[in-house]
Amino acid sequence: MATSFAPRRAPNAVAVRALTLALVAVALPAPRPARADGGSYASVYGRVGCAADAVVTPSSTQELADAIKSHATAAKAAGAALKIRATHAVFHSSSSFPCVPPSPASPLPCALSGSCGRGVAVFTDRLAGVLGADAGRRRLRVQAGIKVAELLAECKRRGWAPPIGAGTTYGGLTLGGVLATNAHDSAYNGPSTLAHIVTELTWVDAAGTIHTSPRDSDDARALLGGIGLVGIIAEVEVALQGTTNATPHLSVTWHPDIGLYSTFTKEATGEASTGARLSPLATMQPFEAPLLDAALKAWDGDVNDVAGPVFGAVGCLSTFLTSPTASFISVPVGLPPLVGSVPGLAIPVSDGVGDANDMLGCSCGGLPCAWDNGGPAAVEPREFVIELSDLGGWIADTRRVYEQELKQGGGGKRCLLGFVMFQFGSGSDAWLATTSGMREPVHVITMLTKSRALSYSLPAKFGFVHDILEQMSLCKYGGRPHPGKNSERTFTHPGCPLADRYPQMGKLLEAQARYDPGLVFEPPLFARIKAREGFRLSPGCDLRKECFCSEDAHCAAGFSCVPSRAFPQFRACKPPALI
Numbered sequence: 116m117a118t119s120f121a122p123r124r125a126p127n128a129v130a131v132r133a134l135t136l137a138l139v140a141v142a143l144p145a146p147r148p149a150r151a152d153g154g155s156y157a158s159v160y161g162r163v164g165c166a167a168d169a170v171v172t173p174s175s176t177q178e179l180a181d182a183i184k185s186h187a188t189a190a191k192a193a194g195a196a197l198k199i200r201a202t203h204a205v206f207h208s209s210s211s212f213p214c215v216p217p218s219p220a221s222p223l224p225c226a227l228s229g230s231c232g233r234g235v236a237v238f239t240d241r242l243a244g245v246l247g248a249d250a251g252r253r254r255l256r257v258q259a260g261i262k263v264a265e266l267l268a269e270c271k272r273r274g275w276a277p278p279i280g281a282g283t284t285y286g287g288l289t290l291g292g293v294l295a296t297n298a299h300d301s302a303y304n305g306p307s308t309l310a311h312i313v314t315e316l317t318w319v320d321a322a323g324t325i326h327t328s329p330r331d332s333d334d335a336r337a338l339l340g341g342i343g344l345v346g347i348i349a350e351v352e353v354a355l356q357g358t359t360n361a362t363p364h365l366s367v368t369w370h371p372d373i374g375l376y377s378t379f380t381k382e383a384t385g386e387a388s389t390g391a392r393l394s395p396l397a398t399m400q401p402f403e404a405p406l407l408d409a410a411l412k413a414w415d416g417d418v419n420d421v422a423g424p425v426f427g428a429v430g431c432l433s434t435f436l437t438s439p440t441a442s443f444i445s446v447p448v449g450l451p452p453l454v455g456s457v458p459g460l461a462i463p464v465s466d467g468v469g470d471a472n473d474m475l476g477c478s479c480g481g482l483p484c485a486w487d488n489g490g491p492a493a494v495e496p497r498e499f500v501i502e503l504s505d506l507g508g509w510i511a512d513t514r515r516v517y518e519q520e521l522k523q524g525g526g527g528k529r530c531l532l533g534f535v536m537f538q539f540g541s542g543s544d545a546w547l548a549t550t551s552g553m554r555e556p557v558h559v560i561t562m563l564t565k566s567r568a569l570s571y572s573l574p575a576k577f578g579f580v581h582d583i584l585e586q587m588s589l590c591k592y593g594g595r596p597h598p599g600k601n602s603e604r605t606f607t608h609p610g611c612p613l614a615d616r617y618p619q620m621g622k623l624l625e626a627q628a629r630y631d632p633g634l635v636f637e638p639p640l641f642a643r644i645k646a647r648e649g650f651r652l653s654p655g656c657d658l659r660k661e662c663f664c665s666e667d668a669h670c671a672a673g674f675s676c677v678p679s680r681a682f683p684q685f686r687a688c689k690p691p692a693l694i
């Protein structure tokens with residue numbers, strides 16, 4: 116049964132593409148997409164690279180179990196320490212949790228070299244089917260590598276849907292990755308994650324043993340939000356609804372630089388569908404990619420804001436007009452039958468009615484897309500979970516940071532190509548979930564859009580504002596970082612270790628010892644969290660988001676590491692004109 120929803124938000128939705136594209140119109144080739152190559156694999160923007168000695172692509176739970184067993188046997192025979200991580204060919208985490216550690220290159224046999232490892236990446240791209248359905252109970256059984264968008268499409272075909280707020284805005288994520296990171300949408304004190312609709316998990320431990328665990332079990336509490344430490348999730352049973360319950364869904368997108376926010380709500384409605392669907396800047400026409408590429412390069416390349424008076428006006432205007440992009444909805448354009456439809460062409464609307472599944476998540480499919488499928492933009496998210504009671508203080512502090520950090524060096528009004536977003540949820544009983552044991556969790560998210568091509572050599576323009584907010588959220592507010600949206604340094608800040616922020620960490624470690632005593636599934640980044648090991652400083656480490664700078668050498672060339680004006684205890688890399 117189709118269900119319709121009426122999202123509501125402030126009436127300031129205008130297509131961001133038209134405005135961003137107006138900046139500079141020079142045709143440049145779009146960067147190549149990140150992709151898996153042999154044993155190398157990388158994150159979607161290519162910023163995190165991993166190297167495995169072997170990649171396995173099982174298509175069934177049994178194949179996964181057999182692969183783990185045979186690699187365990189081979190590693191044991193060779194005297195090598197085995198490491199296995201589950202992910203997919205192009206992953207969306209912005210940290211190295213999906214990576215196996217690099218194996219030390221040595222011509223000697225393991226017994227002689229003394230430091231021998233074997234890293235195996237499990238790609239779930241072929242573990243992505245629908246296994247069955249129970250129509251009477253509206254249950255679906257799927258493999259964990261299925262993309263959220265495909266899961267929602269299957270629900271739509273059957274007239275079912277998850278509750279409002281339980282999806283992920285971006286449907287290109289895998290169900291396994293979403294469950295392992297507690298990825299979410301928004302529902303205040305309600306079902307804000309797909310973990311809420313899980314009824315059973317089938318998973319494989321480090322010995323290759325297959326388990327099936329109900330949602331209300333300690334094993335499920337170890338697996339959900341557990342970044343794959345205890346086992347690899349292979350199959351998931353979810354409970355759907357015929358007509359989706361109206362949960363208290365609200366996302367708030369805030370632009371402190373222009374003093375505006377917009378809200379996005381979804382609610383059940385009896386109105387007929389107008390074909391509206393989520394589409395936060397998803398698809399593009401082919402000619403748009405080189406234009407956006409050039410515009411982003413011009414924006415990020417102007418590090419000292421020399422073109423401030425021009426760019427400032429254009430940047431702030433485009434920020435104003437695109438302020439609801441994080442919750443963008445649009446209606447596909449209907450063209451005369453002879454012309455046919457133009458894929459990806461749609462009109463943004465501020466109010467619309469659409470199928471529940473189309474409102475729960477979106478993806479670019481195979482079409483060109485601004486920030487996916489090799490598009491020219493990279494998204495730089497950071498996200499922390501804090502208690503609602505701390506939100507007022509966080510907002511006041513964030514306003515202060517925006518006000519004080521953007522003023523330096525004169526110039527006109529400055530705006531970021533990004534926004535702050537608040538999403539809401541409920542406390543989780545899962546042991547390592549970001550919301551574990553919380554009363555009224557709020558996800559505070561800061562987002563920047565930047566040139567994918569320049570992201571290796573330059574930080575995002577005015578990115579130091581969000582660098583300071585990142586330290587503030589982590590150290591002043593004790594926020595718990597989203598494992599898929601933060602960087603190496605967020606998890607290893609020497610002054611603000613994370614291990615004690617999860618009240619059930621002890622239980623998680625017990626489960627790890629039971630199901631993975633050899634720490635086969637433990638990625639190096641989690642080992643450092645456990646050991647409270649701080650990041651190491653090296654030239655350029657702040658640019659690579661491996662550290663927070665303490666001297667200029669840690670910044671991009673030409674940038675200086677200076678104390679924040681609003682919070683001098685935090686330092687950030689700034690260009691000369693903005694110090």
Ligand SMILES: Cc1cc2nc3c(=O)[nH]c(=O)nc-3n(C[C@H](O)[C@H](O)[C@H](O)COP(=O)(O)OP(=O)(O)OC[C@H]3O[C@@H](n4cnc5c(N)ncnc54)[C@H](O)[C@@H]3O)c2cc1C
Pocket residue numbers: 159200201202203205206207208209212213214239259260283284285287288289290291292293295296297298299300342343344346347348349486487494598599600
């Ligand atoms: C464009 C984009 C959009 C995003 N949208 C959202 C959003 O709407 N909401 C949100 O909360 N986050 C979002 N994220 C953040 C984040 O990357 C994802 O939440 C998360 O990492 C899932 O992405 P993935 O499927 O690529 O998983 P991966 O990055 O591949 O994996 C995430 C973690 O889970 C582990 N894992 C993966 N599969 C399994 C499995 N089967 N069993 C056990 N462990 C497993 C991996 O080893 C890794 O540690 C987005 C990121 C990007 C780049």
